[in-house]
Amino acid sequence: MDETLLKVEGLQTSFFTDDGEVPAVDGIDFSVHEGEILGIVGESGCGKSVTSLSIMGLLPSPPGKIVGGHIYYKGEDISRAKESRMRKLRGNDIAMIFQEPMTSLNPVFTIGEQLMEAIRLHNHLSKKEQVERSIELLKLVGLPRAKELLAEYPHELSGGMRQRVMIAMAMSCNPKVLIADEPTTALDVTIQAQILDLMVKLNKETHTAIIMITHDLGVVAQMCHRVVVMYAGKIVEEGPVKEIFSHPNHPYTEGLIKSIPDLHGKKDNLYTIKGSVPRPGSIAKGCLFAPRCEFVMDKCRVNAPELSGSVHKSRCFLHQEQGRKEVHT
Amino acid sequence: MSEPLLQVENLKKYYPINGGKFGSVSETVRAVDGVSFTVNEGETLGIVGESGCGKSTTGRMIMRLIEPTEGKIIFQNRNIMELTKREMRKARKDIQMIFQDPFASLNPRHTVGHIIEEPMIVHHMGDKRQRQKRVEELLELVGLSSYHAKRYPHQFSGGQRQRIGIARALAVRPKVIIADEPVSALDVSVQSQVLNLLKDLQKKFNLTFIFIAHDLSVVRHISDRVGVMYLGKVVELSESENLYNDPKHPYTKALLSAVPIPDPDIKTERIILEGDVPSPAHPPAGCAFHDRCPVAMDICSIEQPHLKTLDDGRLVSCHLYN
Ligand SMILES: Nc1ncnc2c1ncn2[C@@H]1O[C@H](COP(=O)(O)OP(=O)(O)O)[C@@H](O)[C@H]1O
Ligand SMILES: Nc1ncnc2c1ncn2[C@@H]1O[C@H](COP(=O)(O)OP(=O)(O)O)[C@@H](O)[C@H]1O
Numbered sequence: 309m310d311e312t313l314l315k316v317e318g319l320q321t322s323f324f325t326d327d328g329e330v331p332a333v334d335g336i337d338f339s340v341h342e343g344e345i346l347g348i349v350g351e352s353g354c355g356k357s358v359t360s361l362s363i364m365g366l367l368p369s370p371p372g373k374i375v376g377g378h379i380y381y382k383g384e385d386i387s388r389a390k391e392s393r394m395r396k397l398r399g400n401d402i403a404m405i406f407q408e409p410m411t412s413l414n415p416v417f418t419i420g421e422q423l424m425e426a427i428r429l430h431n432h433l434s435k436k437e438q439v440e441r442s443i444e445l446l447k448l449v450g451l452p453r454a455k456e457l458l459a460e461y462p463h464e465l466s467g468g469m470r471q472r473v474m475i476a477m478a479m480s481c482n483p484k485v486l487i488a489d490e491p492t493t494a495l496d497v498t499i500q501a502q503i504l505d506l507m508v509k510l511n512k513e514t515h516t517a518i519i520m521i522t523h524d525l526g527v528v529a530q531m532c533h534r535v536v537v538m539y540a541g542k543i544v545e546e547g548p549v550k551e552i553f554s555h556p557n558h559p560y561t562e563g564l565i566k567s568i569p570d571l572h573g574k575k576d577n578l579y580t581i582k583g584s585v586p587r588p589g590s591i592a593k594g595c596l597f598a599p600r601c602e603f604v605m606d607k608c609r610v611n612a613p614e615l616s617g618s619v620h621k622s623r624c625f626l627h628q629e630q631g632r633k634e635v636h637t
Numbered sequence: 638m639s640e641p642l643l644q645v646e647n648l649k650k651y652y653p654i655n656g657g658k659f660g661s662v663s664e665t666v667r668a669v670d671g672v673s674f675t676v677n678e679g680e681t682l683g684i685v686g687e688s689g690c691g692k693s694t695t696g697r698m699i700m701r702l703i704e705p706t707e708g709k710i711i712f713q714n715r716n717i718m719e720l721t722k723r724e725m726r727k728a729r730k731d732i733q734m735i736f737q738d739p740f741a742s743l744n745p746r747h748t749v750g751h752i753i754e755e756p757m758i759v760h761h762m763g764d765k766r767q768r769q770k771r772v773e774e775l776l777e778l779v780g781l782s783s784y785h786a787k788r789y790p791h792q793f794s795g796g797q798r799q800r801i802g803i804a805r806a807l808a809v810r811p812k813v814i815i816a817d818e819p820v821s822a823l824d825v826s827v828q829s830q831v832l833n834l835l836k837d838l839q840k841k842f843n844l845t846f847i848f849i850a851h852d853l854s855v856v857r858h859i860s861d862r863v864g865v866m867y868l869g870k871v872v873e874l875s876e877s878e879n880l881y882n883d884p885k886h887p888y889t890k891a892l893l894s895a896v897p898i899p900d901p902d903i904k905t906e907r908i909i910l911e912g913d914v915p916s917p918a919h920p921p922a923g924c925a926f927h928d929r930c931p932v933a934m935d936i937c938s939i940e941q942p943h944l945k946t947l948d949d950g951r952l953v954s955c956h957l958y959n
């Protein structure tokens with residue numbers, strides 16, 4: 309669990325649009341260690357997908373561009389790597405799955421054709437070996453009737469099965485890191501439970517590190533070891549999952565936890581974080597969460613808090629002050 | 638409590654489809670297969686089940702957007718299947734719908750003001766000035782601002798678009814609102830905002846809700862009673878409290894246990910259902926859930942269970958409770 313596979317340092321990614329520069333990701337730092345499951349959580353528009361696309365070298369460009377910082381994969385800076393290098397990394401080291409598997413599967417090719425193409429990209433296997441490997445992968449992701457499935461088309465499969473096929477394709481290169489961008493958001497909870505279970509199993513068996521991107525802290529609690537909380541393009545809290553849930557430091561994290569409906573408690577009004585995520589770059593100064601924060605103080609509207617702490621980090625004056633008080637008394 | 642405002646009896650929707658290799662063999666999709674329930678004035682009935690269980694078809698039949706194959710829909714003591722065109726138009730005003738995808742259901746070329754005004758025009762309500770005033774009221778009512786009337790749907794976030802959909806549904810002062818997965822496409826944090834809004838509006842206007850969702854966690858907060866559907870049938874129907882604290886049907890148990898719990902210290906024995914909902918063209922024999930049921934018995938693949946009333950008044954369709 310020690311070797312750092314991926315290290316993101318001061319990453320800034322912007323979109324250059326007709327309305328000017330949109331700083332979608334604005335200086336984030338985190339790392340992913342071998343074999344771990346790291347959650348990245350935050351509401352829609354906080355910069356989670358842009359972060360993962362930046363890592364993968366898949367930003368739509370133009371208008372997207374990495375304008376600052378570095379992304380190291382095993383020490384190599386890949387933030388400005390050539391497309392040929394990135395293609396190699398995507399085939400062998402870092403794989404990604406998306407929310408809607410239908411858009412990443414080609415409707416006119418069979419599952420087998422697409423799976424074997426993925427296998428061919430990074431292995432020199434005979435046709436027979438490719439078929440065997442495909443069947444093995446479909447079994448690995450828990451799909452029944454693996455042999456018949458090879459001849460079927462994406463539209464013949466359910467959403468959950470398609471996501472399993474995507475995971476099989478992603479796993480075909482034995483990646484060191486699997487980035488999963490809301491892989492279960494479009495699925496029923498029952499199918500979500502299956503897919504999350506599968507991902508935890510793959511993580512244990514193959515030791516592939518997983519970056520699990522989600523807007524649902526329930527998903528984080530269920531499967532992640534560490535979590536990064538993003539708000540408006542910045543990291544506002546980071547730490548071990550148990551620690552974050554028992555002692556959330558940032559009001560945003562606390563709000564996200566509290567707004568999950570309780571299955572068994574009394575059913576009075578649900579807790580909500582008022583308002584919504586600001587457009588990137590629309591808040592000129594102070595804490596980006598200040599307009600929605602219950603604990604906002606005068607200085608929050610003037611100065612921007614830094615991310616501070618070691619294992620458990622947070623970006624909030626409130627906590628930094630309490631922390632200091634605790635030290636003094 | 639009050640008397641049923643809406644009563645659904647043995648509602649069915651069968652779709653004939655051409656199956657087989659050459660489209661010759663004709664099959665039947667039993668999208669909804671004998672659903673019955675009542676909804677009292679001012680209460681919320683939740684309807685829950687995985688995709689493909691027939692929830693939307695049920696909702697749309699009540700609106701008569703889909704013609705039922707069989708069954709009765711009794712609204713305010715009249716079978717709406719027997720209403721004249723004119724009476725049906727009046728009933729349509731009383732029953733409104735909110736959809737899952739607020740983007741697909743809002744015309745992108747119309748201003749928000751026009752979108753909300755439209756149902757009032759259809760039902761000849763007020764003059765132009767009165768309608769515009771009402772649009773402004775409605776926008777404020779759902780937590781938006783009157784100046785939003787001039788904007789277009791794409792200028793709003795998912796949560797805001799759902800508020801627009803709610804404003805439009807309220808425009809004609811309906812009695813019943815059928816909400817078909819109104820928060821399924823929203824972030825958890827935004828779901829809570831919309832649920833609170835719906836609940837506030839219900840209190841304010843004594844609205845009756847049918848609230849459809851695929852996730853039990855969302856329904857809990859808003860529903861007085863919950864019906865769980867599987868393959869076109871209701872398998873459990875109960876007071877909310879009882880259903881959540883003590884689910885009886887194995888499918889209800891599995892649905893509940895699939896909801897991720899936001900506490901890393903709780904390691905529940907999760908029931909993970911295998912596979913997907915079977916095709917309603919070929920429902921398994923006996924209990925339609927038997928091929929996924931973790932506690933299936935021999936009888937389950939042979940004999941179909943029927944809804945039974947348990948001591949606490951809930952209905953369950955499962956051989957375990959015979
Ligand atoms: N192609 C694009 N052009 C302009 N802005 C974009 C583009 N893609 C994303 N953004 C903006 O970047 C921000 C972050 O988006 P994203 O990473 O997709 O958020 P998340 O995945 O957390 O929901 C959003 O404000 C979004 O509008
Ligand atoms: N027009 C149609 N023709 C054939 N089958 C249909 C049609 N509409 C819906 N179905 C089928 O009926 C079943 C129930 O659909 P639906 O009511 O949309 O389920 P839910 O809303 O619970 O996801 C599904 O299996 C669906 O494929």
Ligand code: SF4
Pocket residue numbers: 558559560595596597598599601602603604605608613623624625626627
């Ligand atoms: S810095 Fe201030 S506004 Fe920002 S989260 Fe902390 S208390 Fe709230």
Ligand code: SF4
Pocket residue numbers: 886887888924925926927928930931932933934937942954955956957
């Ligand atoms: S009838 Fe049998 S198969 Fe169906 S839910 Fe009950 S125990 Fe399971």
Ligand SMILES: [Mg+2]
Pocket residue numbers: 356357358489490
């Ligand atoms: Mg995203």
Ligand SMILES: [Mg+2]
Pocket residue numbers: 689692693694817818
């Ligand atoms: Mg539906």
